[in-house]
Amino acid sequence: MVNLTIDDKQVTVPKNTTIFDAAKAAGIRIPILCHDKKLNPFGGCRMCLVEVEQMKGRQIPACTTPVTEGMIVRTMTDEIAKARKLVLELLLLKHPVDCPVCDAAGDCDLQNLTYEYQVNSNRFTDEKFHHAIDYDNPLIERDMNRCIHCGKCARICDEIVSFGAYTFISRGIEAKMGTQFDGPLNCEFCGSCVSVCPVGALLARPFKFKARWWAMDKVKSVCSYCGTGCQLTLGVKDNKVLTTIYDENQGFHNGQLCTRGRFAYQFVNSDKRLTTPLMKKNGALVEVTWDEALNAVQQRLASAKTAGDVAGLVTPRLTNEELFVFKKLFKDGLGSENYDHSAGYAHSALSKGAVESIGVAASSAVIADIQKTGLLLVVKSDAYETHPVVGFEINLGVKRKDVDLRIISDKKGKLTKLPGAKTYLNIPGTETLLVNALAKTLVDENLVDAAAASITGFEEWKKSLDGAAPEQVAGICGLTADEIKTLARDYVKAEKALLLLPLGLGYPGHTKELAQALFNLSFAAGKHGKEGCGVLLLAEKNNSQGAVDLGLYPVAGGKDAAAIIDGCAAGSIKTLYVAGENLVVSYPNRKKVEAALDKVDFLIVQDLFLSETAALADVVLPACSFAEKEGTFTSAGKAVQKVNRAIKPVGQAKSDFEIFNTLYVNLSGKPAVADPKAAFAEITASVPAYAGLTYETLGDAGVVVVPAMTPKFAVAPGAAPTAEVGKMALVTGSALYHCGTMSLYGEGPMHVCPAGYVEIGREDAKRLTVQDDDLVTVTSAAGAVKLKVKVGSRMPEGVVFAPYHFADQSVNSIASGESVTWVTISK
Amino acid sequence: MIKPLLQGLKITLTHLFKKPVTLQYPTERPQIEARFRGLHALKVAHSSAKCVACYLCPTVCPAKCITVEAGEDAQHNKYAEKYEIDMLRCIFCGYCVEACPVDALKMTGEFELANYKRSDFVFTKERLLEK
Ligand code: SF4
Ligand code: SF4
Ligand code: SF4
Ligand code: SF4
Ligand code: SF4
Ligand code: FES
Numbered sequence: 001m002v003n004l005t006i007d008d009k010q011v012t013v014p015k016n017t018t019i020f021d022a023a024k025a026a027g028i029r030i031p032i033l034c035h036d037k038k039l040n041p042f043g044g045c046r047m048c049l050v051e052v053e054q055m056k057g058r059q060i061p062a063c064t065t066p067v068t069e070g071m072i073v074r075t076m077t078d079e080i081a082k083a084r085k086l087v088l089e090l091l092l093l094k095h096p097v098d099c100p101v102c103d104a105a106g107d108c109d110l111q112n113l114t115y116e117y118q119v120n121s122n123r124f125t126d127e128k129f130h131h132a133i134d135y136d137n138p139l140i141e142r143d144m145n146r147c148i149h150c151g152k153c154a155r156i157c158d159e160i161v162s163f164g165a166y167t168f169i170s171r172g173i174e175a176k177m178g179t180q181f182d183g184p185l186n187c188e189f190c191g192s193c194v195s196v197c198p199v200g201a202l203l204a205r206p207f208k209f210k211a212r213w214w215a216m217d218k219v220k221s222v223c224s225y226c227g228t229g230c231q232l233t234l235g236v237k238d239n240k241v242l243t244t245i246y247d248e249n250q251g252f253h254n255g256q257l258c259t260r261g262r263f264a265y266q267f268v269n270s271d272k273r274l275t276t277p278l279m280k281k282n283g284a285l286v287e288v289t290w291d292e293a294l295n296a297v298q299q300r301l302a303s304a305k306t307a308g309d310v311a312g313l314v315t316p317r318l319t320n321e322e323l324f325v326f327k328k329l330f331k332d333g334l335g336s337e338n339y340d341h342s343a344g345y346a347h348s349a350l351s352k353g354a355v356e357s358i359g360v361a362a363s364s365a366v367i368a369d370i371q372k373t374g375l376l377l378v379v380k381s382d383a384y385e386t387h388p389v390v391g392f393e394i395n396l397g398v399k400r401k402d403v404d405l406r407i408i409s410d411k412k413g414k415l416t417k418l419p420g421a422k423t424y425l426n427i428p429g430t431e432t433l434l435v436n437a438l439a440k441t442l443v444d445e446n447l448v449d450a451a452a453a454s455i456t457g458f459e460e461w462k463k464s465l466d467g468a469a470p471e472q473v474a475g476i477c478g479l480t481a482d483e484i485k486t487l488a489r490d491y492v493k494a495e496k497a498l499l500l501l502p503l504g505l506g507y508p509g510h511t512k513e514l515a516q517a518l519f520n521l522s523f524a525a526g527k528h529g530k531e532g533c534g535v536l537l538l539a540e541k542n543n544s545q546g547a548v549d550l551g552l553y554p555v556a557g558g559k560d561a562a563a564i565i566d567g568c569a570a571g572s573i574k575t576l577y578v579a580g581e582n583l584v585v586s587y588p589n590r591k592k593v594e595a596a597l598d599k600v601d602f603l604i605v606q607d608l609f610l611s612e613t614a615a616l617a618d619v620v621l622p623a624c625s626f627a628e629k630e631g632t633f634t635s636a637g638k639a640v641q642k643v644n645r646a647i648k649p650v651g652q653a654k655s656d657f658e659i660f661n662t663l664y665v666n667l668s669g670k671p672a673v674a675d676p677k678a679a680f681a682e683i684t685a686s687v688p689a690y691a692g693l694t695y696e697t698l699g700d701a702g703v704v705v706v707p708a709m710t711p712k713f714a715v716a717p718g719a720a721p722t723a724e725v726g727k728m729a730l731v732t733g734s735a736l737y738h739c740g741t742m743s744l745y746g747e748g749p750m751h752v753c754p755a756g757y758v759e760i761g762r763e764d765a766k767r768l769t770v771q772d773d774d775l776v777t778v779t780s781a782a783g784a785v786k787l788k789v790k791v792g793s794r795m796p797e798g799v800v801f802a803p804y805h806f807a808d809q810s811v812n813s814i815a816s817g818e819s820v821t822w823v824t825i826s827k
Numbered sequence: 828m829i830k831p832l833l834q835g836l837k838i839t840l841t842h843l844f845k846k847p848v849t850l851q852y853p854t855e856r857p858q859i860e861a862r863f864r865g866l867h868a869l870k871v872a873h874s875s876a877k878c879v880a881c882y883l884c885p886t887v888c889p890a891k892c893i894t895v896e897a898g899e900d901a902q903h904n905k906y907a908e909k910y911e912i913d914m915l916r917c918i919f920c921g922y923c924v925e926a927c928p929v930d931a932l933k934m935t936g937e938f939e940l941a942n943y944k945r946s947d948f949v950f951t952k953e954r955l956l957e958k
Contacts (some may be wrong), residue, residue, distance in 0.1 A: 100881035101905040135903045208903050209897035212882045692849045 229635020263748025275651020509819025
């Protein structure tokens with residue numbers, strides 16, 4: 001620890017702290033322009049000048065200077081004020097000062113400091129900047145005339161996002177923050193640069209001129225896209241969500257978001273939102289009153305209850321409280337256990353795999369472990385696409401904490417390009433075999449942790465690995481035996497090692513077995529139950545983890561999603577209640593799903609939009625988005641976080657909580673669950689990991705719950721998919737800009753990724769003589785779709801990729817839930 | 828007793844021969860001073876409103892009667908797509924004029940603001956444009 005004096009205040013801080021941080025810890029504010037707590041010190045703007053007595057009163061930047069013992073610092077003297085004023089005068093010299101039309105006004109560091117230091121005139125004169133403004137980008141408007149060269153955008157894009165879109169071009173007075181060849185910005189559009197820009201040089205175009213910063217209500221909430229569970233602040237005015245506001249103190253991610261969280265909020269106030277209930281009359285959906293719609297639903301459910309032919313599919317995007325009432329409605333109101341979510345398999349790694357392996361449907365690690373680990377083995381480079389802000393954590397781990405990153409993947413990707421990352425390209429669908437071969441190496445080379453032998457099922461598991469030796473599976477997996485062995489040795493030798501697997505509707509191959517193989521590996525290597533160790537299973541949607549925590553899948557005898565679809569087709573399910581799922585587009589085998597829904601006598605769909613599934617319904621109930629309700633989401637990292645109501649329901653929409661509750665009361669005759677808070681109290685009483693939580697203890701920050709775990713070796717056999725000669729392997733998954741099917745209603749993602757595509761490697765593209773944007777027909781045994789070609793260097797030969805989100809030409813018309821779909825591609 | 832009565836009469840009589848204070852409105856009209864704060868007008872330059880929709884006037888207005896909605900024109904400039912003042916709520920304080928950073932707003936001598944319908948008291952941008 002180092003002792004020093006700042007403005008006559010005694011301060012004790014750890015070694016290597018900067019003067020700025022020491023002052024901050026002591027509650028003393030030093031103005032900054034180019035410094036950001038997330039970024040490495042830069043020292044470019046000289047706004048943070050302070051005087052240090054030992055340096056004969058010389059002015060030095062507080063943000064880059066580390067403290068020394070006995071230092072005496074003054075943060076404000078007349079000289080300092082003068083120096084800061086000079087800095088501002090020089091910055092304003094060529095600055096346009098067009099605050100009246102600048103969206104940053106009110107939230108602009110330059111403006112605020114100019115006001116604070118009363119820079120009313122300028123001793124210097126010069127011409128203003130004349131840089132061309134980039135108006136064409138749909139998401140980020142760049143006006144380099146307003147840039148103060150703080151370099152934060154370039155640094156965040158490089159240090160945290162690891163994209164590197166910007167760099168300074170030219171020098172001295174000519175210097176400008178530019179893009180590659182000074183061309184248009186074409187990047188991940190995460191908006192991180194926009195959030196850290198201290199002035200109005202980088203602005204969110206979708207929000208351009210929409211409102212003044214000070215006129216908006218700022219409502220803290222949680223992103224409703226992926227399972228990362230980023231906290232965000234909604235900017236609300238006149239009952240509309242106008243933007244997301246950056247708050248560097250929010251969440252583990254310090255306010256950083258990905259393109260979905262930052263730019264895809266428009267679905268909330270989309271014109272396409274359902275505003276009234278609809279009912280099918282004479283073959284067409286017509287608007288009806290809530291009374292009429294609810295009466296019809298209630299009557300139908302009452303008779304279905306007697307007949308026992310009802311089932312429900314619910315989206316894990318709902319709050320825990322809503323899922324809780326949904327379950328109550330089914331169990332107590334309808335006496336049925338036929339309910340599930342996410343096609344069943346998207347959560348089986350948790351609900352079946354983790355349950356058997358560690359006794360609870362959760363990961364054995366949390367997101368914070370990523371930066372604490374020594375070796376991180378990611379299964380599928382797609383972890384970046386599915387959970388981009390977890391990807392930022394990986395970037396930071398690799399770059400700042402020297403995390404040794406290894407990736408087993410069927411294609412290359414963003415993660416494989418990180419410095420020092422080692423990628424093992426495997427043949428699609430062989431991941432489980434490969435993970436078992438890693439474990440087998442430990443067994444064969446006597447590297448198994450001593451404590452592992454006492455874990456239940458050890459012997460049996462060890463026996464099950466016969467035939468899984470690297471030599472035996474290397475060829476099948478597309479790796480060499482040596483590669484597998486070295487990876488296994490490195491994994492076990494690392495002091496801390498973490499395994500990471502993304503889950504989701506696009507990843508049917510990420511099964512119970514794969515998760516279990518990973519758990520087994522972590523037990524065998526003694527990388528379980530310690531900091532920086534374990535298996536992190538990234539549940540797909542914002543509340544997927546909550547849905548499995550609450551047991552929103554059949555446990556005792558009920559039908560799971562696949563059985564429900566089969567039941568519909570076979571006529572044993574006559575009434576289907578779909579809440580928020582768009583199964584026509586997202587569940588495997590579109591034709592089968594459509595045929596099944598066609599067979600259902602009475603289809604109830606509750607959604608924000610008239611989705612492809614809702615269009616087939618007999619009754620459509622308009623529901624509320626996350627911005628219109630209160631509740632909690634549980635992130636993939638097991639953080640239970642509070643969602644707050646930002647706006648009133650759109651049109652006549654009602655929250656899922658209210659709708660389920662009404663039906664529950666009327667069908668069960670029991671009293672209603674008073675409000676989300678009461679529901680949460682009931683949840684904490686029934687879900688062990690949540691015990692003791694209340695809305696108050698969650699606060700703004702949320703609470704990461706740590707469930708008790710009992711490790712158990714489970715036999716997890718892997719099998720390679722049988723290749724079909726002459727065909728290519730199609731793997732599905734998530735595109736970086738989308739999450740599920742909801743982001744199709746967010747304008748941001750639709751600007752940069754408006755339609756489905758098939759990604760083909762360069763070699764294959766040459767062989768097929770196709771180019772970017774060519775339209776090709778992709779044919780599988782299940783059907784054919786026409787998709788645009790995207791040629792890239794990510795795909796190995798013989799493997800193609802297609803994202804699953806899109807409704808038109810949806811990939812589930814050719815994929816039926818197998819880890820690999822064999823296809824032919826023709827022009 | 829009689830004295831105050833006579834005093835009163837005297838005042839009345841002197842006033843009989845003085846020029847009347849009352850204006851015979853509407854046949855007679857008051858003289859409006861330049862600094863009078865009447866109906867607002869949006870100043871025009873180069874045949875369009877000078878207002879750049881900075882939202883400072885609605886922010887400063889103590890009666891919260893100004894509604895501005897900004898838009899982006901073909902040259903990517905900010906302009907007031909909607910500019911409305913609810914004259915039933917305006918207290919004619921003139922803060923809006925003072926706040927305007929581009930001198931786009933003024934207050935005219937126009938004081939005859941009576942209308943038949945409440946909605947007609949909401950002056951839209953077209954009605955506020957300087958004639
Ligand atoms: S960047 Fe700040 S100082 Fe510059 S015009 Fe915008 S608000 Fe004004
Ligand atoms: S939006 Fe994200 S990826 Fe694009 S330049 Fe900004 S920080 Fe980099
Ligand atoms: S664009 Fe913004 S963040 Fe980037 S250097 Fe300029 S002022 Fe800094
Ligand atoms: S989509 Fe996921 S990673 Fe992106 S901001 Fe939302 S929660 Fe975070
Ligand atoms: S203050 Fe002036 S420029 Fe700003 S909105 Fe009002 S009239 Fe327009
Ligand atoms: S904030 Fe310290 S030099 Fe810019």
